[in-house]
Amino acid sequence: MTSNKKRSAILIKPKIRVLGTSLITRRYGLLVSLFGVLGIFTIIFIANFIRVDAPHPPNTPQIVTVFQPEHSSDTASSTPIPRTTIATTTRKPSPTQTTQPTPLSKCPGADWLPQASIAIGDNVRVCTKKDRLIVRKKPKQSANEIIAIYPGSIVEIKQGPYCADTSWWWKVTVPVNTKYANSSYASYSSFHYLSQSVTGYVREGTDSIDKYFICP
Numbered sequence: 001m002t003s004n005k006k007r008s009a010i011l012i013k014p015k016i017r018v019l020g021t022s023l024i025t026r027r028y029g030l031l032v033s034l035f036g037v038l039g040i041f042t043i044i045f046i047a048n049f050i051r052v053d054a055p056h057p058p059n060t061p062q063i064v065t066v067f068q069p070e071h072s073s074d075t076a077s078s079t080p081i082p083r084t085t086i087a088t089t090t091r092k093p094s095p096t097q098t099t100q101p102t103p104l105s106k107c108p109g110a111d112w113l114p115q116a117s118i119a120i121g122d123n124v125r126v127c128t129k130k131d132r133l134i135v136r137k138k139p140k141q142s143a144n145e146i147i148a149i150y151p152g153s154i155v156e157i158k159q160g161p162y163c164a165d166t167s168w169w170w171k172v173t174v175p176v177n178t179k180y181a182n183s184s185y186a187s188y189s190s191f192h193y194l195s196q197s198v199t200g201y202v203r204e205g206t207d208s209i210d211k212y213f214i215c216p
Contacts, residue, residue, distance in 0.1 A: 109166025113206055117216050118157055118170065126153045127215035132181065135200035139169035146200045147180040150191070154178075155214070158199065168204040170214070173197055 126133045132148035139162040160170035181191040205212035
Protein backbone atom coordinates (compact mmCIF):
# COMPACT_ATOMS: atom_id res chain seq x y z
CA MET A 1 0.00 0.00 0.00
CA THR A 2 2.77 2.32 0.93
CA SER A 3 4.63 1.45 -2.21
CA ASN A 4 1.56 2.31 -4.28
CA LYS A 5 1.34 5.78 -2.69
CA LYS A 6 5.00 6.40 -3.37
CA ARG A 7 4.53 5.33 -7.00
CA SER A 8 1.51 7.64 -7.37
CA ALA A 9 3.47 10.53 -5.86
CA ILE A 10 6.28 9.88 -8.27
CA LEU A 11 3.86 9.96 -11.24
CA ILE A 12 2.03 13.10 -10.01
CA LYS A 13 5.22 15.20 -9.62
CA PRO A 14 6.16 15.08 -13.32
CA LYS A 15 2.60 16.00 -14.24
CA ILE A 16 2.73 19.01 -11.92
CA ARG A 17 6.04 20.03 -13.44
CA VAL A 18 4.68 19.75 -16.98
CA LEU A 19 1.56 21.70 -16.02
CA GLY A 20 3.62 24.42 -14.36
CA THR A 21 5.90 24.67 -17.36
CA SER A 22 2.89 24.96 -19.68
CA LEU A 23 1.36 27.74 -17.55
CA ILE A 24 4.64 29.64 -17.50
CA THR A 25 5.01 29.20 -21.27
CA ARG A 26 1.48 30.53 -21.83
CA ARG A 27 2.12 33.58 -19.64
CA TYR A 28 5.35 34.38 -21.42
CA GLY A 29 3.62 33.90 -24.79
CA LEU A 30 0.91 36.39 -23.80
CA LEU A 31 3.53 38.86 -22.61
CA VAL A 32 5.49 38.50 -25.84
CA SER A 33 2.33 39.01 -27.91
CA LEU A 34 1.39 42.08 -25.85
CA PHE A 35 4.84 43.59 -26.23
CA GLY A 36 4.71 42.86 -29.97
CA VAL A 37 1.42 44.72 -30.34
CA LEU A 38 2.74 47.65 -28.29
CA GLY A 39 5.89 47.74 -30.43
CA ILE A 40 3.86 47.93 -33.66
CA PHE A 41 1.72 50.80 -32.33
CA THR A 42 4.88 52.57 -31.15
CA ILE A 43 6.49 52.29 -34.60
CA ILE A 44 3.32 53.59 -36.32
CA PHE A 45 3.12 56.55 -33.92
CA ILE A 46 6.80 57.49 -34.42
CA ALA A 47 6.45 57.19 -38.21
CA ASN A 48 3.40 59.53 -38.22
CA PHE A 49 5.20 62.00 -35.96
CA ILE A 50 8.25 62.11 -38.24
CA ARG A 51 6.06 62.52 -41.37
CA VAL A 52 4.08 65.40 -39.86
CA ASP A 53 7.12 67.26 -38.57
CA ALA A 54 9.32 66.67 -41.58
CA PRO A 55 10.21 69.90 -43.48
CA HIS A 56 8.12 70.44 -46.59
CA PRO A 57 9.87 71.03 -49.93
CA PRO A 58 9.63 74.57 -51.30
CA ASN A 59 6.63 75.36 -53.41
CA THR A 60 7.25 74.75 -57.08
CA PRO A 61 5.13 76.28 -59.81
CA GLN A 62 2.72 73.94 -61.47
CA ILE A 63 2.14 73.88 -65.18
CA VAL A 64 -1.55 73.88 -65.88
CA THR A 65 -2.91 73.24 -69.32
CA VAL A 66 -6.08 75.21 -69.89
CA PHE A 67 -8.55 73.86 -72.37
CA GLN A 68 -11.07 76.13 -73.98
CA PRO A 69 -14.40 74.35 -74.41
CA GLU A 70 -15.94 74.04 -77.82
CA HIS A 71 -19.66 74.58 -77.42
CA SER A 72 -21.96 72.48 -79.52
CA SER A 73 -25.31 73.76 -80.67
CA ASP A 74 -26.84 70.26 -80.40
CA THR A 75 -25.98 69.52 -76.76
CA ALA A 76 -25.92 71.63 -73.63
CA SER A 77 -22.67 70.10 -72.38
CA SER A 78 -19.27 71.03 -73.77
CA THR A 79 -16.13 68.97 -74.20
CA PRO A 80 -12.77 70.67 -73.63
CA ILE A 81 -10.78 70.57 -76.87
CA PRO A 82 -7.22 71.91 -77.05
CA ARG A 83 -6.66 74.72 -79.54
CA THR A 84 -4.16 73.82 -82.26
CA THR A 85 -2.62 76.47 -84.48
CA ILE A 86 -1.66 75.31 -87.97
CA ALA A 87 0.85 77.45 -89.85
CA THR A 88 -0.21 78.12 -93.40
CA THR A 89 1.92 79.37 -96.25
CA THR A 90 0.44 81.85 -98.67
CA ARG A 91 1.70 81.37 -102.16
CA LYS A 92 2.45 84.50 -104.06
CA PRO A 93 1.28 84.54 -107.66
CA SER A 94 4.14 84.17 -110.08
CA PRO A 95 4.80 87.26 -112.17
CA THR A 96 3.63 87.18 -115.74
CA GLN A 97 6.50 86.32 -118.02
CA THR A 98 6.82 88.21 -121.25
CA THR A 99 8.55 86.78 -124.28
CA GLN A 100 11.73 88.66 -125.16
CA PRO A 101 13.29 88.59 -128.64
CA THR A 102 16.38 86.44 -128.93
CA PRO A 103 19.70 88.25 -129.47
CA LEU A 104 21.47 87.34 -132.73
CA SER A 105 25.08 87.30 -133.88
CA LYS A 106 24.37 88.28 -137.49
CA CYS A 107 21.90 90.73 -138.98
CA PRO A 108 21.15 90.57 -142.71
CA GLY A 109 21.30 94.04 -144.29
CA ALA A 110 23.34 95.56 -141.46
CA ASP A 111 26.54 93.58 -142.02
CA TRP A 112 28.07 96.32 -144.14
CA LEU A 113 28.45 98.47 -141.03
CA PRO A 114 30.73 97.15 -138.27
CA GLN A 115 28.79 96.65 -135.09
CA ALA A 116 29.51 99.26 -132.43
CA SER A 117 31.54 98.22 -129.35
CA ILE A 118 28.49 98.06 -127.07
CA ALA A 119 27.75 95.50 -124.34
CA ILE A 120 24.95 94.91 -121.87
CA GLY A 121 25.36 97.14 -118.83
CA ASP A 122 27.14 99.93 -120.73
CA ASN A 123 26.04 103.55 -120.57
CA VAL A 124 26.00 104.92 -124.12
CA ARG A 125 25.10 108.32 -125.57
CA VAL A 126 22.90 109.35 -128.44
CA CYS A 127 25.45 110.40 -131.08
CA THR A 128 23.27 111.63 -133.94
CA LYS A 129 24.16 114.93 -135.55
CA LYS A 130 20.82 116.55 -134.80
CA ASP A 131 17.99 114.05 -135.12
CA ARG A 132 16.22 112.77 -132.03
CA LEU A 133 16.44 109.05 -131.33
CA ILE A 134 13.09 107.28 -131.15
CA VAL A 135 12.54 104.79 -128.31
CA ARG A 136 9.99 102.14 -129.34
CA LYS A 137 8.02 99.45 -127.53
CA LYS A 138 9.46 96.62 -129.67
CA PRO A 139 12.64 96.20 -131.74
CA LYS A 140 11.16 97.09 -135.12
CA GLN A 141 10.32 100.29 -136.96
CA SER A 142 6.59 99.58 -137.08
CA ALA A 143 6.37 99.36 -133.28
CA ASN A 144 4.71 102.16 -131.32
CA GLU A 145 6.84 105.07 -130.25
CA ILE A 146 7.34 105.81 -126.55
CA ILE A 147 9.48 108.97 -126.63
CA ALA A 148 12.20 110.62 -128.72
CA ILE A 149 15.38 111.66 -126.91
CA TYR A 150 17.83 114.35 -127.93
CA PRO A 151 21.47 114.04 -129.07
CA GLY A 152 23.83 113.75 -126.10
CA SER A 153 21.31 111.83 -123.95
CA ILE A 154 22.72 108.91 -121.93
CA VAL A 155 20.96 105.53 -121.85
CA GLU A 156 21.81 102.19 -120.26
CA ILE A 157 22.01 99.01 -122.36
CA LYS A 158 19.80 96.30 -120.81
CA GLN A 159 19.54 93.57 -123.49
CA GLY A 160 20.49 92.87 -127.10
CA PRO A 161 21.41 93.13 -129.80
CA TYR A 162 18.37 92.13 -131.90
CA CYS A 163 18.05 92.18 -135.66
CA ALA A 164 15.04 93.69 -137.42
CA ASP A 165 14.47 95.86 -140.52
CA THR A 166 18.14 95.54 -141.57
CA SER A 167 19.28 97.16 -138.31
CA TRP A 168 20.67 96.21 -134.92
CA TRP A 169 18.41 97.03 -131.94
CA TRP A 170 19.17 97.36 -128.24
CA LYS A 171 16.90 97.40 -125.25
CA VAL A 172 17.74 100.49 -123.19
CA THR A 173 16.60 102.34 -120.09
CA VAL A 174 16.31 106.11 -120.31
CA PRO A 175 16.97 107.66 -116.87
CA VAL A 176 14.98 110.31 -115.01
CA ASN A 177 15.45 113.97 -116.03
CA THR A 178 16.34 113.04 -119.59
CA LYS A 179 15.21 115.64 -122.14
CA TYR A 180 12.60 114.17 -124.48
CA ALA A 181 9.84 115.01 -126.94
CA ASN A 182 7.58 113.33 -129.45
CA SER A 183 9.13 112.72 -132.85
CA SER A 184 6.17 114.42 -134.50
CA TYR A 185 7.16 117.73 -132.91
CA ALA A 186 8.55 119.86 -135.75
CA SER A 187 10.06 122.37 -133.37
CA TYR A 188 13.02 121.27 -131.24
CA SER A 189 12.04 123.90 -128.70
CA SER A 190 9.04 121.81 -127.55
CA PHE A 191 10.45 119.31 -125.06
CA HIS A 192 10.02 117.90 -121.54
CA TYR A 193 12.10 116.12 -118.89
CA LEU A 194 11.32 112.61 -117.71
CA SER A 195 9.88 112.32 -114.20
CA GLN A 196 10.50 108.53 -114.23
CA SER A 197 12.71 106.19 -116.20
CA VAL A 198 11.53 104.66 -119.48
CA THR A 199 12.55 101.33 -121.03
CA GLY A 200 12.27 100.55 -124.73
CA TYR A 201 14.19 99.65 -127.90
CA VAL A 202 16.42 101.86 -130.07
CA ARG A 203 18.29 101.31 -133.31
CA GLU A 204 22.06 101.22 -133.27
CA GLY A 205 22.36 103.10 -136.55
CA THR A 206 22.36 102.84 -140.35
CA ASP A 207 20.84 105.69 -142.32
CA SER A 208 22.17 108.15 -144.90
CA ILE A 209 22.91 110.89 -142.34
CA ASP A 210 24.19 109.06 -139.26
CA LYS A 211 26.00 105.73 -139.41
CA TYR A 212 25.54 105.26 -135.66
CA PHE A 213 22.72 106.51 -133.49
CA ILE A 214 24.26 105.38 -130.18
CA CYS A 215 27.98 105.33 -129.36
CA PRO A 216 30.08 103.98 -126.46
